[in-house]
Amino acid sequence: MKNMKKKGFTLVELVIVIAVIAILAGVLIGTFSTVITRANQSKALQLLRTEITEIEMVHAMSGYVM
Numbered sequence: 001m002k003n004m005k006k007k008g009f010t011l012v013e014l015v016i017v018i019a020v021i022a023i024l025a026g027v028l029i030g031t032f033s034t035v036i037t038r039a040n041q042s043k044a045l046q047l048l049r050t051e052i053t054e055i056e057m058v059h060a061m062s063g064y065v066m
Helices: 011-062
Strands: none
Touching: none
16 A cells, blocks of 8 residues: 555545634624724713813803803
8 A cells, every 4th residue: 555645635634724713704704893882982082082172262262251
């Protein structure tokens, strides 16, 4: 018998690799959705602070006392 060298991957090995990648992708999607939600909340809060500052500036320029 000839000594055959194995080249490439078996189907089982490829399926295992694909499953691991799918699990990691699932975890990352959950993490990214949380990060996006926090970023949107931070953006909204910063916009609100900017609006408050603008209102205070308008009131200060008009001589209105809060």
